[in-house]
Amino acid sequence: MKEFDLIIIGAGSGLNVASAAAEKGLSVAIIEEGPMGGTCLNRGCIPSKMIIHSADVAETINKSHLFGIIQKGYTVDFARVTLRASRAVDEDAKEIEEGIKETENMELFKKRGRFIGERKISVENKMITGKKIVVAAGTRPAVPPIEGIEDVNYMTSDNALRVTKQPKSMIVLGGGFIAAELAHFFGALGTKITIIQRSIMLRNEDREVADTFAKVFGKKHEIVLGYSPKIVKQKGKMIILTAEDQNKKTKVFEAESLLVATGRIPNTDILDVQKGNIETNEAGYIKVNQYLETTAKNTWALGDIVGKYLLKHSANLEAQYVWQNVFGGKKIPVDYWPMPHAIFTSPPIAAVGYTEEELQEKKINYAVGKYYYKSTGMGAALEEKEGFAKILADRKTRKILGCHIIGPEAPSIIHEVIIAMKAQLPADFVASTVHIHPAMSEVVQRAAKNIEW
Numbered sequence: 001m002k003e004f005d006l007i008i009i010g011a012g013s014g015l016n017v018a019s020a021a022a023e024k025g026l027s028v029a030i031i032e033e034g035p036m037g038g039t040c041l042n043r044g045c046i047p048s049k050m051i052i053h054s055a056d057v058a059e060t061i062n063k064s065h066l067f068g069i070i071q072k073g074y075t076v077d078f079a080r081v082t083l084r085a086s087r088a089v090d091e092d093a094k095e096i097e098e099g100i101k102e103t104e105n106m107e108l109f110k111k112r113g114r115f116i117g118e119r120k121i122s123v124e125n126k127m128i129t130g131k132k133i134v135v136a137a138g139t140r141p142a143v144p145p146i147e148g149i150e151d152v153n154y155m156t157s158d159n160a161l162r163v164t165k166q167p168k169s170m171i172v173l174g175g176g177f178i179a180a181e182l183a184h185f186f187g188a189l190g191t192k193i194t195i196i197q198r199s200i201m202l203r204n205e206d207r208e209v210a211d212t213f214a215k216v217f218g219k220k221h222e223i224v225l226g227y228s229p230k231i232v233k234q235k236g237k238m239i240i241l242t243a244e245d246q247n248k249k250t251k252v253f254e255a256e257s258l259l260v261a262t263g264r265i266p267n268t269d270i271l272d273v274q275k276g277n278i279e280t281n282e283a284g285y286i287k288v289n290q291y292l293e294t295t296a297k298n299t300w301a302l303g304d305i306v307g308k309y310l311l312k313h314s315a316n317l318e319a320q321y322v323w324q325n326v327f328g329g330k331k332i333p334v335d336y337w338p339m340p341h342a343i344f345t346s347p348p349i350a351a352v353g354y355t356e357e358e359l360q361e362k363k364i365n366y367a368v369g370k371y372y373y374k375s376t377g378m379g380a381a382l383e384e385k386e387g388f389a390k391i392l393a394d395r396k397t398r399k400i401l402g403c404h405i406i407g408p409e410a411p412s413i414i415h416e417v418i419i420a421m422k423a424q425l426p427a428d429f430v431a432s433t434v435h436i437h438p439a440m441s442e443v444v445q446r447a448a449k450n451i452e453w
Contacts, residue, residue: 004029006326007121007130009113009271012038013303013315014136015096017323018106024327028106029130031113031123036096039138039304040312041089047161048181050085052344055188059346062188066383076189078166086162115276118296132326135278135286135294135301136319137271139264139310144173147231152239154232154258157182167191167257171241173229174261175201177343180213182259183221184345193221194253196243198228202343206355206404208390213406216347216386227251232258266305283307290333291325292318300326309339338421342411347387350410352418353402356392365395369427369451373407376446377438382408389447391417391427398426398453405444413441427451 004027008014011032018028035042064071100108113123120129141156143149155163157178168191172183175197187193195201201223202210214223227243230250234240241253266284273280277296279287285307292300300322303315314336321334340352359366373379373387387407393400403417420430431448435441 001120001127001129004107004128004130005132007031007119007128007133008136009121009134010038010136010138010303010305011036011096011100012040012136012138013312013319014038014134015100016316016319017134017136017302017326018100020323021327022103022106025105029109029128030100030106031109031111031121033110033112035090035093036100037089037093038136040315041092043158043161045312046092047085047089048157048185049344050088051081051161052181052185054081055185056346058188058190063383076166078189079164081189082162082164112270114270114272115274115278116272117275118277119299120276131298133276133296133299134322134326135271135273135299135305136303136315137267137305139266139304141260142263142265143260144229144262146229148233149260152232152234152258154239154260156260160259167255169255170194170257170259171196171239171253171255172259172261173197174263175199175203175225176261176263177202177341177345179259179261180217180343180345182261183217186259187221188346192255194255195221195223196227196229196241196253197223197225200225202349205343205349205351206390206402207357209349209351209404209406212386212388213345213347213349217345220346224251224253264304264310266307268305281307291331292322292334293325309336309341311339311341314339338418340414340418342414344411347406348408348410349404349406350414351402351404352414353400353421354392355402355404356390359392359401364401366392366401367395367451367453368392369447369449371443371446371450373440373443376440376442378440379407379443381438384408387443389413389443391430391444391447391451393427393451395453398428399424400427400430403444403447407443409440413444416441417444 006021007029008018009031021028109123111124113121116122119133170191172179172195183193201214226245230244231242239258244250268280268284279295286301302318302322304310325331338352343349369391373384389405392402400421427448435445
């Protein structure tokens with residue numbers, strides 16, 4: 001049985017730890033059955049944002065008449081849109097793999113691994129052991145138990161980004177950020193979209209933001225709330241889906257394609273982590289302490305498989321702490337605050353910190369500042385009618401507790417708030433800082449100025 005100083009399971013953010021270990025001269029084994037780079041590079045953030053940009057361009061063209069530009073139509077080369085993204089990420093994944101193979105003290109195992117004991121893994125018909133192990137094997141799409149689903153050619157986020165023929169119509173199951181982003185992509189390019197969600201859209205967002213999104217998005221695409229899918233079947237080239245509400249009332253939907261975007265599940269079952277003495281919670285995510293240590297000796301976990309935040313930038317942050325806590329000598333607890341996120345749909349959304357609902361639940365005395373894009377010079381120039389920025393601050397300390405933005409450039413303009421929160425600066429700091437006029441960021445400054453103390 002070959003022993004390594006470090007075994008990394010998963011070639012996403014875990015590679016950050018692997019590279020640092022290799023630079024120190026340690027022997028490193030990387031286990032990854034798929035392409036290098038993990039979900040973000042191959043099936044998530046990078047290719048999705050590349051194809052979504054095409055959707056954003058299409059939306060800009062579609063509303064150009066608002067700005068006096070009369071366009072005479074355009075043609076979508078759908079295959080070119082998705083192939084552009086696929087080729088780019090495939091090239092990056094290949095380069096990463098070549099780099100690993102060229103590193104003298106790294107060994108890549110391109111097969112699925114399974115735990116057979118504490119820090120012992122079976123892979124490629126071999127058994128290997130590690131002095132230390134980091135589990136960073138991520139998650140996969142969750143597929144609900146719908147009658148007939150196995151007989152239907154459905155899509156998930158794993159393969160939707162590589163479709164080269166655009167469907168004329170699509171049923172989207174789910175109301176989270178993946179459903180919203182992919183519905184925007186296909187819909188903006190011309191696919192007729194029907195979203196079916198058993199509860200509400202974007203339920204983890206601030207309620208005011210989520211409701212505004214549903215209102216705006218619902219004007220472009222059909223959104224059916226309160227219904228759960230029960231039966232699905234293939235009828236020629238069409239997919240027929242029957243959904244049911246709490247009162248057993250049914251509705252029947254028909255479309256060329258079906259996208260299942262109902263959440264993610266961790267890959268802990270595939271890895272047989274229990275055999276490695278690694279405990280999981282009820283949802284299957286690996287249990288870790290504040291140092292990202294698992295219940296197994298000299299075994300850590302990071303990224304989506306931990307289930308703290310299913311975000312690439314969170315996984316990268318955790319990788320930094322894992323490196324420190326594995327090899328740095330002094331252990332340091334992970335500091336996630338403040339952890340931002342964004343949804344690249346239309347309109348885009350960005351958020352950081354607490355929602356108003358969370359503050360109410362925690363009974364924290366907070367103040368709200370809100371400002372609409374349309375009341376700023378740049379917002380008026382863009383004909384933005386519904387977007388706004390909302391800042392939540394502690395009434396006593398005046399420090400920012402949360403910020404939620406829905407509207408153009410939201411994922412970019414929220415960063416001054418993130419920095420202020422990290423530096424523990426009061427909201428007055430954002431309000432009193434001179435902002436370029438007219439620029440999109442003024443909506444954030446004026447939200448801070450509008451806080452009703």
